[in-house]
Amino acid sequence: MKNIQLIFFALSILFISQIIKAQNDSVTAFSTRVLASPLQSPPFPGSEWDGAPIIGLPNDETYYPLQKFLHLVNKKNGIKFYGWVDGGGDISSSKYSNAPTAYDLVPNSVQLDQAIFRIEREPNTVQTEHADWGFLVDNIYGMDYRYTIAKGIFSDQLLKHNNLYGYDPAQVYALLYIPKVAEGMLIKAGRFISPSDVEAQWAPDNYLYSHSLMFTVDPYTFTGVQATIRLSKYIQVEVGAHGGNDVAPWSNSSNLNGMAMLRWVSKNNNNSLYGGITSIGKGHYTNEHDNLQMVVETWGHRFSKKVHMMTELYYMWQYDAPIGGTVIEGPPESYFMGTGMGALVPGISSAVGFVNYFQILISSKNYISIRNDFLNDTQGNRTGYATAYSSHTIGFAHHFNNTFTIRPELRYETAYGNGITPYDNGTKKNQYSLAADLIVRF
Numbered sequence: 001m002k003n004i005q006l007i008f009f010a011l012s013i014l015f016i017s018q019i020i021k022a023q024n025d026s027v028t029a030f031s032t033r034v035l036a037s038p039l040q041s042p043p044f045p046g047s048e049w050d051g052a053p054i055i056g057l058p059n060d061e062t063y064y065p066l067q068k069f070l071h072l073v074n075k076k077n078g079i080k081f082y083g084w085v086d087g088g089g090d091i092s093s094s095k096y097s098n099a100p101t102a103y104d105l106v107p108n109s110v111q112l113d114q115a116i117f118r119i120e121r122e123p124n125t126v127q128t129e130h131a132d133w134g135f136l137v138d139n140i141y142g143m144d145y146r147y148t149i150a151k152g153i154f155s156d157q158l159l160k161h162n163n164l165y166g167y168d169p170a171q172v173y174a175l176l177y178i179p180k181v182a183e184g185m186l187i188k189a190g191r192f193i194s195p196s197d198v199e200a201q202w203a204p205d206n207y208l209y210s211h212s213l214m215f216t217v218d219p220y221t222f223t224g225v226q227a228t229i230r231l232s233k234y235i236q237v238e239v240g241a242h243g244g245n246d247v248a249p250w251s252n253s254s255n256l257n258g259m260a261m262l263r264w265v266s267k268n269n270n271n272s273l274y275g276g277i278t279s280i281g282k283g284h285y286t287n288e289h290d291n292l293q294m295v296v297e298t299w300g301h302r303f304s305k306k307v308h309m310m311t312e313l314y315y316m317w318q319y320d321a322p323i324g325g326t327v328i329e330g331p332p333e334s335y336f337m338g339t340g341m342g343a344l345v346p347g348i349s350s351a352v353g354f355v356n357y358f359q360i361l362i363s364s365k366n367y368i369s370i371r372n373d374f375l376n377d378t379q380g381n382r383t384g385y386a387t388a389y390s391s392h393t394i395g396f397a398h399h400f401n402n403t404f405t406i407r408p409e410l411r412y413e414t415a416y417g418n419g420i421t422p423y424d425n426g427t428k429k430n431q432y433s434l435a436a437d438l439i440v441r442f
Contacts, residue, residue: 033126035233038269038302043367043399045205049272049300050196052263055184055230059122064441083117086203088437094424096334100383102147102216104435106335114142114203123177125184134175141167148201148220151289152248162328162339183230194219195261196274196298198310198357207357208395209407209437212373214353217382219245219292236263245292253289257281272300285321292316306361317350324384337425338384349381365399387417408436
């Protein structure tokens with residue numbers, strides 16, 4: 001615990017120093033109610049620092065092949081239809097399973113990671129004259145459903161059957177924009193991706209193909225209500241309530257949790273902080289399902305137009321939970337053998353995660369990304385093994401055009417506990433992999 005406090009203290013001092021420094025920076029030009037975007041997209045996955053909804057940002061006007069085909073049908077109402085297919089493969093030192101690594105789960109094979117079909121309408125938050133509405137529906141099929149699935153929503157595919165492939169309506173929410181509250185308020189109600197992460201569930205939103213170990217074991221989706229309130233170009237707050245991580249409100253594992261987040265950007269948009277409490281409630285593991293409590297902070301920093309980094313730190317905990325967390329009842333399969341209820345750990349089970357992404361822009365179509373991350377799963381609640389881990393990845397992304405992107409990478413990861421071998425179904429202490437994926441948008 002002392003080491004955790006020292007880490008948080010050191011990062012807090014660093015964050016505060018950046019805030020103080022930024023107050024003297026000049027304001028960049030902007031053409032809307034927000035600052036000029038800090039990042040070049042493409043080739044980077046996005047032009048803003050994080051996945052927070054940004055009030056005042058113009059809607060995305062990129063049209064993919066399906067949308068162009070249907071454009072005449074929905075031009076007036078603003079509804080968009082689009083999606084992507086992401087397939088990938090790897091060469092791994094493991095034979096049966098890459099777990100606890102997520103997404104590229106099956107070693108030495110090529111798999112369909114995710115096929116997404118999205119229906120969306122974005123409210124116009126640039127204008128301040130009238131209310132507007134929107135919605136989003138994300139449908140996923142593929143291996144990655146294993147990480148987005150929520151108990152009570154088609155969850156038997158994973159929790160009862162341990163299927164490699166499945167379907168999940170991962171996001172289904174409505175939006176209401178009210179411009180006269182502060183400088184604008186956006187209300188989201190339904191099932192949505194949890195804040196705040198450097199990484200995201202969807203392939204086009206990530207710097208690399210694979211994910212950090214700390215992302216693998218944190219909350220994926222919430223179902224509830226979230227209000228984002230803009231106080232200025234530089235500050236937004238989020239407050240909300242939800243039924244717990246990766247669980248439907250009608251499930252017998254649902255628990256009421258609160259949320260409070262703050263997003264700040266510097267005047268020159270070279271620094272961004274986004275974090276707070278994503279889940280706070282009683283925190284008791286319930287009916288074979290996690291009830292994770294979490295505080296998190298992400299920091300984006302731009303060194304120059306070509307070099308930037310993203311850093312995230314979190315602390316998670318819950319009470320009276322078993323080793324391995326949420327129970328997959330089986331049957332065990334070679335790609336994932338960790339089924340059944342683990343041994344109960346009375347009291348608190350906690351985890352600390354840290355990740356840094358360092359990006360170098362090579363050209364308008366290419367960038368290099370270097371990721372280093374650390375996870376300390378103190379009681380084994382998150383991975384099934386009570387140990388600390390680190391992983392180190394270097395990857396390259398090539399953006400052919402708005403339709404095709406390829407991302408090869410080289411990764412090494414290891415566990416530090418004496419005699420603990422969490423990789424390849426409990427037989428290896430570390431793992432090497434060479435992997436790549438192809439994203440095709442439609």
